[in-house]
Amino acid sequence: MIRWMFILTFFISNIGISTVAHPESVFGLDKIDVCNGNNSAFQAGEILTYKIYYNWGVIWLGAGEVKFQVLETDNNYLYKAVGKSYPSYSWIFEVDDHFYSYVDKETLLPIRAKRDINEDGYIIHNDIRFDQNDKYVKSTLVINDKDPKVVEREFDNCMFDILSVIYSLRNIDKTGLHTGDIIPFDMMMDDEVYPLQLEYVGDVGVTDIKNLGSYKAIKISPSVIKGRVFDKNERMQVWISNDKNNVPLIIESPLAVGKIKVILQNYEGLRYPLNKVE
Numbered sequence: 001m002i003r004w005m006f007i008l009t010f011f012i013s014n015i016g017i018s019t020v021a022h023p024e025s026v027f028g029l030d031k032i033d034v035c036n037g038n039n040s041a042f043q044a045g046e047i048l049t050y051k052i053y054y055n056w057g058v059i060w061l062g063a064g065e066v067k068f069q070v071l072e073t074d075n076n077y078l079y080k081a082v083g084k085s086y087p088s089y090s091w092i093f094e095v096d097d098h099f100y101s102y103v104d105k106e107t108l109l110p111i112r113a114k115r116d117i118n119e120d121g122y123i124i125h126n127d128i129r130f131d132q133n134d135k136y137v138k139s140t141l142v143i144n145d146k147d148p149k150v151v152e153r154e155f156d157n158c159m160f161d162i163l164s165v166i167y168s169l170r171n172i173d174k175t176g177l178h179t180g181d182i183i184p185f186d187m188m189m190d191d192e193v194y195p196l197q198l199e200y201v202g203d204v205g206v207t208d209i210k211n212l213g214s215y216k217a218i219k220i221s222p223s224v225i226k227g228r229v230f231d232k233n234e235r236m237q238v239w240i241s242n243d244k245n246n247v248p249l250i251i252e253s254p255l256a257v258g259k260i261k262v263i264l265q266n267y268e269g270l271r272y273p274l275n276k277v278e
Contacts, residue, residue: 034158034168034169034172034183034185035107035109035157035158036107037106037107037108037109037167037168037171038171039105039108039167039171040171040244040271041167041170041171041244041245041246041271042070042167042170042245042270042271043070043269043270043271044070044071044072044077044269045070045268045269046068046069046070046267046268046269046270046271047067047068047069047070047266047267047268047269048067048068048069048247048248048264048266048267049065049066049067049068049264049265049266049267050065050066050067050068050248050262050263050264050265051064051065051262051263051265052064052065052066052083052260052261052262053260053261053262053263054089054258054259054260055258055259055260055261056258057258060261061089062086062088062089063085063086063089063093064083064084064085064086064089064095065083065084065086065265066081066082066083066262067081067082067083068080068081068166069081070167070269072105075104075105076102076103076104076105076111077102077103077105077108077167078100078101078102079099079100079101079103079163079164079166079167080098080099080100081097081098081099081163082097082098082099083095083096083097084096084097093119093120094118094119094120095118095119095120096118096119097115097116097117097118097119098114098115098116098117099113099114099115099162099163100113100114100115100163101113101114101161101162101163101164103164103167104132107132107158108164108167108168108171109130109132109158109159109160109164109168110128110130110132110159110160110161110163110164111129111130111132112127112128112129112130113126113127113128113130113161113162113163113164113188114126114127114128115162122143122144123143123144123145124141124142124143124190125141125142126139126140126141126142126189126190127139127140128140128161128188130159130161130188132158132159135154135155135156135157135159136152136153136154136155137152137153137154137155137159137188137193138150138151138152138153139151139152139153139188139190139191141190141191149191151191151192153188153193155186155193157186158185158186159186159187159188159193160185160186160187160188161187161188161189162187162189165185165187169183169185169198170245170246170247171246174200174218174246177200178200178202179200179201179202180199180200180201181199181200182197182198182199182200183197183198183200184196184197184198185197185198199220200220201218201219201220201221202218202219203217203218203219203242204217204218204219204239205217206277207219207239207249207250209249209250209263209264210263211265212264212265213276213277214276214277215241215242215249215274215275215276215277216241216242216243216275216277217239217240217241217242217249218239218240218241218242219237219238219239219240220236220237220238220240221236221237221238236251236252236253237250237251237252237253238250238251238252239251241274241275242275243272243273243274243275244271244272245270245271245272245274245275247264247267247270247274248262248264249263249264250262250263250264251263
């Protein structure tokens with residue numbers, strides 16, 4: 001499920017990860033500032049539910065479900081994602097993953113992030129504290145009840161966790177983007193900082209989702225972080241709603257063994273009506 005969650009959380013935004021930059025098309029932070037969020041894409045009460053399918057040979061298996069939720073207090077948003085394997089799949093690989101991110105409402109930058117992961121007995125607890133003013137992050141990582149590993153890092157602009165970057169990127173104004181444009185950001189996960197880049201691909205017309213209907217969409221084909229989740233420089237295909245919500249509709253990706261497909265099953269509390277084609 002760490003593969004499933006990694007895929008899903010990274011592509012809730014309206015653009016995708018690329019490990020190869022094209023200098024002629026890189027936006028500077030003076031043009032698109034990911035460090036100063038202005039929320040216009042989501043609201044408290046939003047819930048997105050996805051079904052995850054795993055392909056093994058000619059068989060597609062319904063493997064599990066992931067639910068993303070936005071909660072709020074007076075000054076903060078709480079992002080929450082929970083991924084669980086279905087009982088019919090758990091005898092193969094049982095998953096119970098929980099992600100949390102507390103962010104400042106004004107900037108959408110994280111204050112604290114937590115991950116509690118149980119993947120077939122492999123257990124991870126990760127607690128990350130962010131000081132965005134002093135440009136400092138501290139991560140405490142515990143794997144299978146071993147001694148905690150504490151990592152401290154300084155950074156230049158701002159730092160995200162795996163959930164907070166999702167919602168910040170959903171708020172990027174894509175009207176000024178062109179195919180091949182790249183946007184950089186930094187993310188802390190476990191005991192590592194990942195300097196990542198996002199590549200925008202463009203409009204692809206209408207996408208059909210079984211039981212939900214047809215929607216105007218943007219398609220991205222992101223590469224992935226080699227050595228972290230995938231074995232090779234593989235490509236994903238991601239369809240995003242072409243509206244102000246910027247909600248991922250379908251995600252497809254090859255894995256080292258088999259393929260994976262993630263499909264939106266249900267949505268609640270969207271800030272705007274989803275761009276459905278009747």
